[in-house]
Amino acid sequence: MVVAFVDDAGVTVEPQRTFTVHAFLAFVRAEEAARRDQRAPRWVWEDTASFYPLLLAADVRVQRCHDLRLCHTILRNSSLTQSSDLAAAAPGFWDAAPALEPTIRHQGTALFELQVEADPPVDTAPEFHRQLAAVAASAEPRRIRLLLAAESAGALVAAEMRFAGLPWDIARHESLLTRELGPRVPYGVRPERLEELAGTIRALLGDRTLNPDSQQDLLKALQNAGLPVTSTQQWHLKEVDHPVIEPLLHYRKLSRLLTANGWSWLDAWIVDGRFHAEYLPGGVVTGRWAARGGGALQLPKQVRGAVIADPGWTFVVADAAQLEPRILAALSADLAMARAGHDTDLYAGIVASGVVETRAHAKVAMLGAMYGATTGESGRLLPRLARAYPRALALTEAAARTGERGDIVTTRLGRSSPRPPDAWLAGQAQAYAASASGADERRARSQARDWGRFTRNFVVQGSAAEWALCWMAEIRQQLWLLDNTAPAAGLGPGIFASAPHLVFFLHDEIIVHTPIALAEQVTTLVGRAATSAGKLLFGDFPVDFPLTVATVANYADAK
Structure with a gap:
């Protein structure tokens, strides 16, 4: 070497x-x-x-x-x-x-x-x-240098979390599966609870041979039973009034549990009482992380009860409240929006400012601003939001118009969106050709709006990912320096058996596995790291990044 x-x-x-x-x-x-x-x-x-x-x-x-x-x-x-x-x-x-x-x-x-x-x-x-x-x-060298440092620090965090693993109680997980699905069965065999629900679904639809796992067969059976459905998607089924809907949705929920986190998952992914997830930093074009197998970024509430700290240890679970709207306020330097979230829930602050009537309205309107929803309740409320927070809404609108032109947008620290694919560019060009039909023009407008929605959100989501990287990097650094004079013997591998360490990350949420004696110090440093990340990205702009923090022995108790 x-x-x-x-x-x-x-x-x-x-x-x-x-x-x-x-x-x-x-x-x-x-x-x-x-x-x-x-x-x-x-x-x-x-x-x-x-x-x-x-x-x-x-x-x-x-x-x-x-x-x-x-x-x-x-x-x-x-x-x-x-x-x-x-x-x-x-x-x-x-x-x-x-x-x-x-x-x-x-x-x-x-x-x-x-x-x-x-x-x-x-x-x-x-x-x-x-x-x-x-x-x-x-x-802007400082911006891009900070992004490279944060991305590289994130790669270290990802490798350490995979190596250390998230503590996982196999017996508790098996008990959860048995309670929800029935006794364990060989791979490919439908568990008892699912088989019971399948029988109920067949009886209610009058189809004794129906396989509810086949979406094509299920749609046909629903239509043959006279239900006005054109899709088997959950949101569509919930709008239908029929006795089969409740057992069908329950079947779907249990089927997802079996497929995503059932016994086969347990055998494949839990080693020595740890879930060793393989994270992919920068796996999404916005800079968000992805995962290679195991569903690390989609741990359902049904199995979180199996995530249990080692004896003498606990979890510090923290997530950033309304991260993306706060990032939008800081990116756009919208003081009114920043003030709405000062020392309070941002959505509640928007309501208190008289912009909308309820917290639910505030959330719907804000999601519409960041994701480009222009119809329904969001479309009705967006004009109010634009009047109250013109700088924030102007930023998302400008990002959308940029995307609709086929140009790129860039995050706070310098990650840029990809350009549209060649097929998109060809479609836009065709719409301006002398031979263009009305259908060509409509298709081009629709494609332009879709790409504009992507760039509208890219700049916010990507900047939020940068904040999260800086947050984790600071947490990792401070955990490294933490004085652990009374180490508690844990069950993790090597150096992670005695010192507090990050074990989980999901966009705006982290879990630190720590000896109980250090939990209070870890909680404090996690909060300080959030403030530090905000200052790294936005200097002295007065935006808060409050955290919801819980110290729990079982991840299921965190929320």
């Missing part, structure tokens, strides 16, 4: 050194320990998800990194760096999916670069220097 030492400008300051893997692990451990209470080295490598688990398995944590692949994607597409050589280059290695056996690098106070032999070997130094040059020449 080759390690190069460079400064913040990427200039080599020491000769390269070559390490065996064992010596390298010892080197990283020593460097991190020596700099625990000061500015840590930044390790620059190809792909955090591929490399960092090797260090974690050796009980080595790093404080900072620069993930070349994640950062390349941001710099490649950001409007702030479009004049760079990196953005202008033809697609290549760094635009492809990561290799199974990656190349690596590292960076520090004297930044370190490190390189692990891959097959074929990849020289990461040129890419690192291209990225440094793109940032230096960008329209």
